[in-house]
Amino acid sequence: AQTVTQSQPEMSVQEAETVTLSCTYDTSENNYYLFWYKQPPSRQMILVIRQEAYKQQNATENRFSVNFQKAAKSFSLKISDSQLGDTAMYFCAFIYGNQFYFGTGTSLTVIP
Amino acid sequence: GAVVSQHPSRVICKSGTSVKIECRSLDFQATTMFWYRQFPKQSLMLMATSNEGSKATYEQGVEKDKFLINHASLTLSTLTVTSAHPEDSSFYICSVEPGQLFSNYGYTFGSGTRLTVV
Numbered sequence: 262a263q264t265v266t267q268s269q270p271e272m273s274v275q276e277a278e279t280v281t282l283s284c285t286y287d288t289s290e291n292n293y294y295l296f297w298y299k300q301p302p303s304r305q306m307i308l309v310i311r312q313e314a315y316k317q318q319n320a321t322e323n324r325f326s327v328n329f330q331k332a333a334k335s336f337s338l339k340i341s342d343s344q345l346g347d348t349a350m351y352f353c354a355f356i357y358g359n360q361f362y363f364g365t366g367t368s369l370t371v372i373p
Numbered sequence: 374g375a376v377v378s379q380h381p382s383r384v385i386c387k388s389g390t391s392v393k394i395e396c397r398s399l400d401f402q403a404t405t406m407f408w409y410r411q412f413p414k415q416s417l418m419l420m421a422t423s424n425e426g427s428k429a430t431y432e433q434g435v436e437k438d439k440f441l442i443n444h445a446s447l448t449l450s451t452l453t454v455t456s457a458h459p460e461d462s463s464f465y466i467c468s469v470e471p472g473q474l475f476s477n478y479g480y481t482f483g484s485g486t487r488l489t490v491v
Contacts, residue, residue, distance in 0.1 A: 294479075296479060296480075298482075303484070304411075304464060304466075304484070304485045304487075305482070305484045305485065306417075306466065306468075306482035306485075308479045308480075308481075311479050350414075352416060352417070356480070359405060359407075359422070359470055360419075361407070361417075361419065361468070361480070363416045363417050364416065365415070365416045366414075366415075366416055368414075
């Protein structure tokens with residue numbers, strides 16, 4: 262069975278600082294995708310970044326980057342130069358085939 | 374590309390009535406759509422997978438007679454909450470399997486529907 266664990270229910274960061282959200286997962290599969298989704302107060306799910314398991318290089322999207330450790334089954338999200346608009350719920354997600362598995366989320370607050 | 378429209382965004386209905394929620398893929402065809410339920414401050418819980426032209430696949434514990442899913446075209450899936458009760462009040466979100474658009478957009482989600490049953 263596939264599981265996704267986010268051990269930080271809530272986090273906060275000062276504006277312009279860097280924060281890292283942790284995520285671990287468990288699977289016996291070898292080819293899969295990992296995602297970070299952001300859910301702001303509007304509740305719209307927004308794709309932040311994704312990683313293909315077969316790629317060793319960590320994905321980067323502007324201020325967002327991941328630290329993907331396949332052997333350790335770890336997929337953390339680093340947000341640099343945090344902005345007030347980054348305040349949201351962040352969900353780590355694993356997908357194999359068409360089946361999504363979401364973590365329980367981390368509520369991030371950016372403090373001005 | 375890969376835009377998903379979900380309607381309505383909010384609905385309040387009386388206990389015992391039925392409510393229909395629509396999920397549309399606006400600029401691409403979607404063979405498969407997904408319906409999730411999200412309780413306050415919790416994660417998304419997959420309710421069912423909707424396949425165009427065939428019966429939906431429901432997750433364990435989800436009542437198929439309570440949550441009717443119809444995927445009659447490649448751009449529209451509907452979720453009907455029948456004989457709604459207050460415990461059905463929740464946030465419902467659809468997602469679309471993007472097919473060839475996956476490499477650019479990943480999986481796209483609708484904006485969600487907040488259902489309140491009074």
